[in-house]
Amino acid sequence: MGFILAQALTGLSNAAALFLVASGLSIIFGVTRIVNFAHGSFYMLGAYIAYTTMSMLPGIIGFWASVAITGVAVGLIGVVVELVVLRQVYKAPELFQLVATFGVILVVQDLALLTWGPEDLIGSRAPGLESVVYIMGEAIPEYDLAIIALTPVVLFAIWYLFNRTRWGILVRAATEDREMVGALGVNQSWLFTGVFFLGSLLAGVGGAIQLPKGGADLLMDFSILSAVFVVVVIGGMGSIPGAFIAALIISELNVFGVQLLHQSTLVLMFVVMALVLIVRPWGLLGKPEKPGQHGQVGELARPIAIMPTRGKWLFAAMLVLLALLPVLDDSFLLVLMADIIIFSLFATSLHFLMGPGGMVSFGHAAYFGGGAYAAALSVKYMGAPMEIAIMIAPLIAGCLAIIIGWFCVRLSGVYLAMLTLAFAQVLWSIVFQWGEVTGGDDGILGIWPSEWASDGVVFYYLVLVVGSAGILLIRHVLHSPFGYGVRAGRDSFVRSEAIGINVKLMQWMAFAFAGALAGLAGGLYVFAKGSIFPDEMEIARSFDALIMVLLGGVKTLSGPFVGASTFTLLQDWLSRFEYWRLVLGSMIILLVILFPQGLVGFARDKFGRLINVRGEDHA
Amino acid sequence: MTSVLSVQNLAKSFGGVQAVKDVSFDLAKGELLAFIGPNGAGKTTTFNMLNGQLKANSGSVKFNGEEIIGREPRDVWKMGVGRTFQITATFGTMTVLENVQTALMSYHRNLFSLFGKSSKHHVDDALALLDLVGLESQSHRACNVMAYGDLKRLELAIALANDPKLLLMDEPAAGMAPLERIGLMQLTADIVKERNISVLFTEHDMDVVFAHAHRIIVLNRGELIAEGTPEEVRNNERVQEVYLGGGSTFKDEED
Amino acid sequence: MLKSFTKLAVAASLTASLGLAAAPGYADTIKIGDINSYKRLPAHTIPYKNGALLAIEEINKAGGINGNKLELVSRDDQGKPGEAIKIAEELFSRDGVAMISGSLFSHVGLALASYAGQKKRVYLAAEPLADALVWAKGNKYTFRLRPSTWMQASMLAEQAAKNPAKRWATIAPNYAYGKDAVHAFKTVLKSMRPDVEFVTEQWPGLFKIDAGAEVQAIQASKPEAIYNVTFGGDLAKFVREGKLRGLFKGKLTVGLLTGEPEYLDPLKGEAPVGWLVTGYPWYSIKTAAHDKFRNAYQARWNDYPRIGSLVGYNTMLTIAATLKKTKSLKADDLVAAMEGLSVSSPSGDFSLRAIDHQSTMGAYVGTTALKDGKGIMVDWKYLDGAKYLPSDAEVRKMRPAN
Incomplete structure (x- = not known):
C-alpha cells in the first residue's frame, strides 16, 4: 500500500514538468495553430538558464527567484522567435511554420552547446527541500511534494488568466474566431506575441523545476518533445485542463509501467495515445477541428497540368544529366546522388499524401523504415535476392499503410498527423524492442546488393531507374482518375460525397499508395547503406521528409524533389563544419522567410512558365 | 402523375430544438417544386436529410419507391439524385472542365483507376454539360478564380453528371445578379422539361419562385404550413401571416 | 558569458570562411578518415578527437610515418548510421584516406563494420562497445580498440563474485548495449556464483529514465546488490533519487563505466561512494608513459583527459604502428599488418588479436570515493x-568465417 502511494506520488511529481511544458505547447497551438516543434528547445533552454541563475543566486529565495527569472527569460526568447521568425510566415501555407521551428531547434542546439559546453549539467537540489519525508514508511522527497502542490496552483493561475482577465478573454475569443477578434479592432499580432511569451515561459519554468530532479543536457529538447506531443494530443489540442489530465495519466502510467511491464517504457504512452485518438478523435477535452481546410490555407493550389513540352524537355534533360553522372568517375557523387534520389522518392510519396491528399503525416518514416526492414528481413530470413527484396518492400509498407491508414483517415488535420506519429512510434518501438527478430537497435547488417549490382555505378543506375520510375508513377497517378478522386476529397468533402465519391475510402487508398512508394524508397535505401537500424523509423526521419516537402513547396509537384535535393545537399555540405547546425538552422529559417511558398512555389511565382503553370492563374 | 419523391413525417431535432417537424410531401415526375420559408424555417435541414447528409430522427423518404433515409449522400447520388449547395461546393484546385470530368468519372466508376489520364476522360460529355449551363467558353479556367454566379452554374453541371432523375438545388440563384437569376431558373425549367426530371429547390427571391415553380411548399419553424400552386400559396392566410406578420414582404426577403 | 560570445564569434567567422577551408593535399601525406558523433554526444566525442589530434601532432613532430605526414580528416555522422556510410564513401573516394576510424555509438560502428567488410576497406572501431562488432558480425576488415561490453562486464562480475550478496537487481537502459551488459554480467556472475539470483531487472528508456519510480521498484524487490548500466543524465537522476530514498544504503552497487570521467565528473559532490566500477583514474595512474600523455594533453588542450581522450590517442597510435609496419596502403596489407600488431600506449601494451581483431587493451576497475567534492576512483x-x-575455439564458433 505504501509502495503504491509512493509510486503514485512520484508520478504526480513527474507530471508537473510535463504539464507545464505541454500546457505551453497547447496554448500556442490553440491560438496560433502553430505546431511548435521548437517547444522542446524552450524547455531545454529553461533548464540551462535556470542552472546558471541558480548557481548565482543561493538560498531558498534564490532558487525560486531563479525559476521565475528563467520563465521570463525563456518567455522573452519565445517572443524573439515569434517576432523574428514566425511573424514573417503566418500567412504561409499551414504547417509551413513547422519548418521554421525546426530551424529554431537546430540553432538552439548549437547555441546551447556553445554557451554551456558539451558536458551534462546536474542541477543542484532545491534549498530547504533537500530531504525526504516518510509517508507510510516510504521515503518521499520533499521537493516532489512541493511541486505536486505547485501544479494545481499553476493550473489555477492559467485558468484565471484565461477566464478572468481581459487579455485572456481576448485570447480565447481569438481561438474561437480569429476574424471576429480582428474585426473588433484588437491587434492580433500582439495577442499572438503574448501567447508565445506565455507558452515559452511555461516551457522554461518546466525546464527549471525539473532541475533538482535531473539536470540540463543537450538531448533534452528531443527527449521531451514526443512526450509533450502525446500529452497535448491526449488532452485535446488547446485544452489546458486536458493537458493536465493527460500529463497525470501519462506520468502515472509510466511509473506503474516501470513496475509491472518492465520493457514497456518506450511504447506505452504511444499506445495510449493511439487508443485515445481512436475512441475520442479530438482528445479527452479537445474540440473538433473545422474540416476541410488542411493544406489549403492561403492561396489555393493551382490546377495541375500535364507538363508542358518545355517542362518535359527540362525533365528529360535532367534525367540525361543524371544518367551521365558516372562519366565524372566520382564514386562519392554517385552515392550522394543515390541518397538524393531515394529521399526525393520518399518526399514525393509524402507530398502525395500532404498535397493532393490533404492529409499531413508526421509518421511517414514508418513506411520508409517499414519497407527497408521488410527488404532486410526477407534477405535475412528467406535469403531473398535483392531484386525480390526491393519488390517486397513496397508491398509490406503498403500493407502497413493500409492498417495505419484505416485508423487515421477517420481523423483530420493535426489529429490525423499526430495519430500517424503515434503509429510510427509504436512501430519503431516494436522494431527496437523485438531484438530477436529485428536485431533491435543493433539493426540488421550485411544487406548488400546482388553481385551484378554491387558495383557503385551499376547500383547508381538501379537507384536512378527505380527511383525515377517511382517518382514518375506518383506523378502519373496524380493525373489519373484516382489522383483526381483524391484531390476531389481534399477540395470539398461535401461535393465529393454528393457526387458518389467515398472520400474516406479514397483517402485510405491514398495512404496505401503513398506508403507503398515510401516503402520502395526504403527498400532502395537499405541496399545503398548495407544495413538498417530503427533510426530510419524515428521521428527525426519523418521530420526530414516533412521539411523536404515543405521546403520545396507543398502546392507544387516538383517541390519534393527540389526540397529533398536542397536539404540533403545543404546538410551534406554543412556537416563538414563544426557548428553546422547553427548554420543549417539559420539557413532554413532564412529560406522559410524568403520563400514562404517553398522554393518551387517561389520560382513559379517569379519565373512562372518553366514549371507546371497554366495560363491565367492569377486572374 | 407518378410520385418520384415521397416524404413522410420527416423530423429532425438538434439538442432540444425541433428543426423539422413531421414534414410530408410528394414530388411528381417533371415537377419543379419550390421550398420557401423564412430563415430558420428548416429548408436546408430538410434538404440535407433528403440526400443523406443529415441523419433524420424519424420519417421516411422514398425515391422511386426506395428508402433514402439511412443512406450516405454518395449512395443517394448513385440512386440518381443530384444536388447543389447553398454555399457552392466545387473543387477549387481544378479547372471548370475537370470539375465536371471528375463527376463523370465518378458516375462511370473510373475513379479507382491508376491508369490513363483524367484529362482524356469524358471530355465531350463534360463539354456538353458545360455548354448546357453556358460555361463552355470558360471550361479551362481555374475554378477558384470564377465569379460566384458562374460557380452556381458549374454546380448545376456537376449535379447533372449522373443523369439524375431528381435535382435538389439549395438556393441555386443566391448571390447572382437579378438577370442572371432569371436566366438560371429558365435554364433549370428547360432542363426539367427536356430531360423530364424533377427539381426541388429553395429560394429567397420570390420573383424567381413565383415565376418558375410549378408548385410551392411553405415551411415555418420546421413545419409545413402550406402547399399548392403559386396562386394558392400567394393567397394562403397562414403564409401571409408568417411573412407579413413578421413585418416583411416577399420582396424584402432577399439576402 | 563573454567567453561564450567569443566562441560564437569564432564559430561565425569559421563558418564564414568555410568555402576557403579546403586544404591542398600533400603528396607525402597519409590521410586517416575519422567519423564520430561530434554533435550528438559532444561530451564524449570531443575528448576523443582531442586525444586523436594530440597523437597525430606528436607523431608528425617525431618525423611522421616513414617520412610521411599523417593527417586526420574528421567528420560528424550526426549519430546516424546511414549518414556514416555516406561519409565513409566520401572519405575513401574523395579524400583518399587510407583507412577510417572512430565512432562511439554501437549501431554506427556496426554499420561502418558492415560497410568495411563489403567494400574491403579497413575500419578501426574506436569506442563502440557492441560485442557483435568483432564476434557475431565480425569481418576481415574491421578491428576494435576499446574493451567491449563483455570484457568490462566480466571484469566487474569477477570482482562482484567476491561479495557475499546473493539477491541482485539490475538497471540498464533499454537498448542493445544495456541488454548486452546485463546479459554478460549475469552470465559471468552466475558461472562463478551459482547461488546468486536476480530479483528484478529494470529497463528505463535511454535518456528517459523515470528515476523515482525505478528506485522504488528496485527497492520493492529488496535486493542485496545492484548492477547499474545507466549513464549520462540517466545515471545522475538515478544516483540522486537513489541516495535521497536510501536505495544504496548497505548494498553493494556495481556500475559499468560509472568511473569514467565523462560520467562521474558531472555528478560532482553527488558522485556515488563505494560503488565498484570500471573507469579511468587519470589522476592517479603513475606510469611514465601515462604521465607523459597526461602532461602533454593538459598542455595542449588546457583540460584533463577523459577515457575518450585515451581511446582517441591509442587509436592513432595503433594506426601509426600499422603504417610503420607496412608501407603499402592496400587494405589487405593493412589488415595483415594489423593482425597481431603490438602497440605501446599510455595505458600499457596491448595487441590486436588475429583471431577476432579485438584489441587486448584493458580497463581500470576500482571503487568510487569523494575527494574535494568530486568523484574519483x-x-x-x-x-x-x-x-x-574468449578462447580461439569459442571465437571461431561465434565469428563468421572470413
Missing part, C-alpha cells in the same frame, strides 16, 4: 583485456 587496478576474452 580509489583502490583501482588495471585489468588486462586479454584475460577477459
Whole structure:
C-alpha cells in the first residue's frame, strides 16, 4: 500500500514538468495553430538558464527567484522567435511554420552547446527541500511534494488568466474566431506575441523545476518533445485542463509501467495515445477541428497540368544529366546522388499524401523504415535476392499503410498527423524492442546488393531507374482518375460525397499508395547503406521528409524533389563544419522567410512558365 | 402523375430544438417544386436529410419507391439524385472542365483507376454539360478564380453528371445578379422539361419562385404550413401571416 | 558569458570562411578518415578527437610515418548510421584516406563494420562497445580498440563474485548495449556464483529514465546488490533519487563505466561512494608513459583527459604502428599488418588479436570515493583485456568465417 502511494506520488511529481511544458505547447497551438516543434528547445533552454541563475543566486529565495527569472527569460526568447521568425510566415501555407521551428531547434542546439559546453549539467537540489519525508514508511522527497502542490496552483493561475482577465478573454475569443477578434479592432499580432511569451515561459519554468530532479543536457529538447506531443494530443489540442489530465495519466502510467511491464517504457504512452485518438478523435477535452481546410490555407493550389513540352524537355534533360553522372568517375557523387534520389522518392510519396491528399503525416518514416526492414528481413530470413527484396518492400509498407491508414483517415488535420506519429512510434518501438527478430537497435547488417549490382555505378543506375520510375508513377497517378478522386476529397468533402465519391475510402487508398512508394524508397535505401537500424523509423526521419516537402513547396509537384535535393545537399555540405547546425538552422529559417511558398512555389511565382503553370492563374 | 419523391413525417431535432417537424410531401415526375420559408424555417435541414447528409430522427423518404433515409449522400447520388449547395461546393484546385470530368468519372466508376489520364476522360460529355449551363467558353479556367454566379452554374453541371432523375438545388440563384437569376431558373425549367426530371429547390427571391415553380411548399419553424400552386400559396392566410406578420414582404426577403 | 560570445564569434567567422577551408593535399601525406558523433554526444566525442589530434601532432613532430605526414580528416555522422556510410564513401573516394576510424555509438560502428567488410576497406572501431562488432558480425576488415561490453562486464562480475550478496537487481537502459551488459554480467556472475539470483531487472528508456519510480521498484524487490548500466543524465537522476530514498544504503552497487570521467565528473559532490566500477583514474595512474600523455594533453588542450581522450590517442597510435609496419596502403596489407600488431600506449601494451581483431587493451576497475567534492576512483587496478576474452575455439564458433 505504501509502495503504491509512493509510486503514485512520484508520478504526480513527474507530471508537473510535463504539464507545464505541454500546457505551453497547447496554448500556442490553440491560438496560433502553430505546431511548435521548437517547444522542446524552450524547455531545454529553461533548464540551462535556470542552472546558471541558480548557481548565482543561493538560498531558498534564490532558487525560486531563479525559476521565475528563467520563465521570463525563456518567455522573452519565445517572443524573439515569434517576432523574428514566425511573424514573417503566418500567412504561409499551414504547417509551413513547422519548418521554421525546426530551424529554431537546430540553432538552439548549437547555441546551447556553445554557451554551456558539451558536458551534462546536474542541477543542484532545491534549498530547504533537500530531504525526504516518510509517508507510510516510504521515503518521499520533499521537493516532489512541493511541486505536486505547485501544479494545481499553476493550473489555477492559467485558468484565471484565461477566464478572468481581459487579455485572456481576448485570447480565447481569438481561438474561437480569429476574424471576429480582428474585426473588433484588437491587434492580433500582439495577442499572438503574448501567447508565445506565455507558452515559452511555461516551457522554461518546466525546464527549471525539473532541475533538482535531473539536470540540463543537450538531448533534452528531443527527449521531451514526443512526450509533450502525446500529452497535448491526449488532452485535446488547446485544452489546458486536458493537458493536465493527460500529463497525470501519462506520468502515472509510466511509473506503474516501470513496475509491472518492465520493457514497456518506450511504447506505452504511444499506445495510449493511439487508443485515445481512436475512441475520442479530438482528445479527452479537445474540440473538433473545422474540416476541410488542411493544406489549403492561403492561396489555393493551382490546377495541375500535364507538363508542358518545355517542362518535359527540362525533365528529360535532367534525367540525361543524371544518367551521365558516372562519366565524372566520382564514386562519392554517385552515392550522394543515390541518397538524393531515394529521399526525393520518399518526399514525393509524402507530398502525395500532404498535397493532393490533404492529409499531413508526421509518421511517414514508418513506411520508409517499414519497407527497408521488410527488404532486410526477407534477405535475412528467406535469403531473398535483392531484386525480390526491393519488390517486397513496397508491398509490406503498403500493407502497413493500409492498417495505419484505416485508423487515421477517420481523423483530420493535426489529429490525423499526430495519430500517424503515434503509429510510427509504436512501430519503431516494436522494431527496437523485438531484438530477436529485428536485431533491435543493433539493426540488421550485411544487406548488400546482388553481385551484378554491387558495383557503385551499376547500383547508381538501379537507384536512378527505380527511383525515377517511382517518382514518375506518383506523378502519373496524380493525373489519373484516382489522383483526381483524391484531390476531389481534399477540395470539398461535401461535393465529393454528393457526387458518389467515398472520400474516406479514397483517402485510405491514398495512404496505401503513398506508403507503398515510401516503402520502395526504403527498400532502395537499405541496399545503398548495407544495413538498417530503427533510426530510419524515428521521428527525426519523418521530420526530414516533412521539411523536404515543405521546403520545396507543398502546392507544387516538383517541390519534393527540389526540397529533398536542397536539404540533403545543404546538410551534406554543412556537416563538414563544426557548428553546422547553427548554420543549417539559420539557413532554413532564412529560406522559410524568403520563400514562404517553398522554393518551387517561389520560382513559379517569379519565373512562372518553366514549371507546371497554366495560363491565367492569377486572374 | 407518378410520385418520384415521397416524404413522410420527416423530423429532425438538434439538442432540444425541433428543426423539422413531421414534414410530408410528394414530388411528381417533371415537377419543379419550390421550398420557401423564412430563415430558420428548416429548408436546408430538410434538404440535407433528403440526400443523406443529415441523419433524420424519424420519417421516411422514398425515391422511386426506395428508402433514402439511412443512406450516405454518395449512395443517394448513385440512386440518381443530384444536388447543389447553398454555399457552392466545387473543387477549387481544378479547372471548370475537370470539375465536371471528375463527376463523370465518378458516375462511370473510373475513379479507382491508376491508369490513363483524367484529362482524356469524358471530355465531350463534360463539354456538353458545360455548354448546357453556358460555361463552355470558360471550361479551362481555374475554378477558384470564377465569379460566384458562374460557380452556381458549374454546380448545376456537376449535379447533372449522373443523369439524375431528381435535382435538389439549395438556393441555386443566391448571390447572382437579378438577370442572371432569371436566366438560371429558365435554364433549370428547360432542363426539367427536356430531360423530364424533377427539381426541388429553395429560394429567397420570390420573383424567381413565383415565376418558375410549378408548385410551392411553405415551411415555418420546421413545419409545413402550406402547399399548392403559386396562386394558392400567394393567397394562403397562414403564409401571409408568417411573412407579413413578421413585418416583411416577399420582396424584402432577399439576402 | 563573454567567453561564450567569443566562441560564437569564432564559430561565425569559421563558418564564414568555410568555402576557403579546403586544404591542398600533400603528396607525402597519409590521410586517416575519422567519423564520430561530434554533435550528438559532444561530451564524449570531443575528448576523443582531442586525444586523436594530440597523437597525430606528436607523431608528425617525431618525423611522421616513414617520412610521411599523417593527417586526420574528421567528420560528424550526426549519430546516424546511414549518414556514416555516406561519409565513409566520401572519405575513401574523395579524400583518399587510407583507412577510417572512430565512432562511439554501437549501431554506427556496426554499420561502418558492415560497410568495411563489403567494400574491403579497413575500419578501426574506436569506442563502440557492441560485442557483435568483432564476434557475431565480425569481418576481415574491421578491428576494435576499446574493451567491449563483455570484457568490462566480466571484469566487474569477477570482482562482484567476491561479495557475499546473493539477491541482485539490475538497471540498464533499454537498448542493445544495456541488454548486452546485463546479459554478460549475469552470465559471468552466475558461472562463478551459482547461488546468486536476480530479483528484478529494470529497463528505463535511454535518456528517459523515470528515476523515482525505478528506485522504488528496485527497492520493492529488496535486493542485496545492484548492477547499474545507466549513464549520462540517466545515471545522475538515478544516483540522486537513489541516495535521497536510501536505495544504496548497505548494498553493494556495481556500475559499468560509472568511473569514467565523462560520467562521474558531472555528478560532482553527488558522485556515488563505494560503488565498484570500471573507469579511468587519470589522476592517479603513475606510469611514465601515462604521465607523459597526461602532461602533454593538459598542455595542449588546457583540460584533463577523459577515457575518450585515451581511446582517441591509442587509436592513432595503433594506426601509426600499422603504417610503420607496412608501407603499402592496400587494405589487405593493412589488415595483415594489423593482425597481431603490438602497440605501446599510455595505458600499457596491448595487441590486436588475429583471431577476432579485438584489441587486448584493458580497463581500470576500482571503487568510487569523494575527494574535494568530486568523484574519483580509489583502490583501482588495471585489468588486462586479454584475460577477459574468449578462447580461439569459442571465437571461431561465434565469428563468421572470413
